[in-house]
Amino acid sequence: MISLESVSCSYATRPVLDSLSARLNASDFTIIIGPNGAGKSTLFNAIMGFMPLNSGRIRIFDRDLRDYSRLELARLISFVPQESSFTFDYRVEELVLMGRYPHLGLMQSWGETDRLVAAKALQSMGLDGFGERWYSRLSGGEKQRVLIARALAQETRFIFLDESLSQLDINFQLEIMNLLQKVHRESGQSIVLISHNLNLAANYASRLIFLKEGRILAEGSPDALMNPAELRDLFGLELRTALNPLSGRMNIVYPGAAKNL
Numbered sequence: 001m002i003s004l005e006s007v008s009c010s011y012a013t014r015p016v017l018d019s020l021s022a023r024l025n026a027s028d029f030t031i032i033i034g035p036n037g038a039g040k041s042t043l044f045n046a047i048m049g050f051m052p053l054n055s056g057r058i059r060i061f062d063r064d065l066r067d068y069s070r071l072e073l074a075r076l077i078s079f080v081p082q083e084s085s086f087t088f089d090y091r092v093e094e095l096v097l098m099g100r101y102p103h104l105g106l107m108q109s110w111g112e113t114d115r116l117v118a119a120k121a122l123q124s125m126g127l128d129g130f131g132e133r134w135y136s137r138l139s140g141g142e143k144q145r146v147l148i149a150r151a152l153a154q155e156t157r158f159i160f161l162d163e164s165l166s167q168l169d170i171n172f173q174l175e176i177m178n179l180l181q182k183v184h185r186e187s188g189q190s191i192v193l194i195s196h197n198l199n200l201a202a203n204y205a206s207r208l209i210f211l212k213e214g215r216i217l218a219e220g221s222p223d224a225l226m227n228p229a230e231l232r233d234l235f236g237l238e239l240r241t242a243l244n245p246l247s248g249r250m251n252i253v254y255p256g257a258a259k260n261l
Contacts, residue, residue: 001023001024001025001026001060001061001062002023002024002047002058002059002060002158003023003024003058003059004020004021004022004023004043004046004047004056004057004058005057005058006019006020006021006023006055006056006057007019007020007046007053007055007056007058008020008053008054008055008056008214009042009046009051009052009053009054010054013044014213016039016042016214017039017042017043017100017214017215018213018214018215019056019215020039020043020056020119020214020215020216021054021056022216022219024047024158024190024192024208024212025116025188025190025207026157026158026188026190027188027190028190028191028204028206028207029180029181029184029190029191029193029194029204029205029206029207030138030190030191030192030193030196030206030207030208030209031192031194031201031204031205031208031209032193032194032195032205032208032209033195033198033201033209033210033211033234034125034211034212034217034234035212035234035235036212037222038211038212038213038214039211039213039214040106040162040194040211040235041162041163041194042214043211044079044160044162044192044194046058047060047065047077047160048067048073048077048079048159048160049073050069051169059212060073060076061076066178066185069126070257073100074101074102074154074156075102075103075139075154075155075156076156076157076158077157077158077159077160078099078150078151078152078156078158078159078160079159079160079161079162080144080147080148080150080151080156080160080161080162080164081147081161081162081164082162082163082164082166082167084143084147084228087133089134089135089136090134090135091131091133091134091135092122092127092130092131092132092133092134092135092138092146093115093122093131093132094148095119095135095147095150096118096121096131096146096149096150096153097110097114097115097118097120097153098150099121099150099151099152099153099155100114100117100118100153100154101161102154103155114153117153118131118149118153118156119131120152121149121150121152121153121220122146122149123257124152124179124182124183125145125146125149125152125179126145126148126175126179127142127145127146127149130142140167140168140169140172141169141171141172141175141176143166143174144164144165144168144176145176145179147164148164148176148179148180152183153172153254154241155189155198156189157189158189158190158192159180159183159189159190159191159192160192160193161180161191161192161193161194162194163194163195164176164193164194164198165177165193165195165197166195166197169205171202173197175199175202176203177200180193180204181204193205198226198231198251198252199244199251199252201222202222202226202247202249202250202251203222203244203247203249203251204246205222206221207219207220207221208220208221208222208225210233210234211235217230217233217234218230218234220232222249222250223250224248226241226249226250226251226252227241227250228240228241229254239252239253240252240253240255241253
């Protein structure tokens, strides 16, 4: 489990996280929702040790974050950014094998075990036969699946994804969410995803965290949080919800245009 206790941090003089306390359970599929500028990405950076804290502390499995080396953290948390660009082009297998670096010794190169782990990660993302293809020639959805496969090959307890689906078409979003849910169920890895898509979050997450102005506004199951009162507090909008008959979860209903227009 990752716990944050009264964590505050800022960029220069601008506060971003304000006495934030939360927990990320190792058994959950957690989705973090909040308005732009709420501090969602900063929260990830703080947990990964890239953002200094003004106050408070972060503990991972009851051990202070400051006591972890970069290598130890890389064996616990893998990260999938919103998008990635590379100075050089790589073949897909090479990119996925980069996830194995935390498990290599000094001056050690990839071995047969690493290649088997990479192949399994590609297979889990539906990318069989993609190993020799060039990353630059893939579609947006394929590229994102490769980056997730790299995170899987890292074999961590937590996989963080920072708005990794936001630029994809809905078919790719659904495809990747289904794959992530399968990984979570079969491997037991904790998935922690930042998203702006309330309905995807409600349908797939086991736990939601609502973040606003650097503070946790609410956290709990989608059944508990997907209601007009909680959503009004989060976004300042009157949003209606209705039961999705396919997922059995409450979803927001978009109002659309007025009938007399």
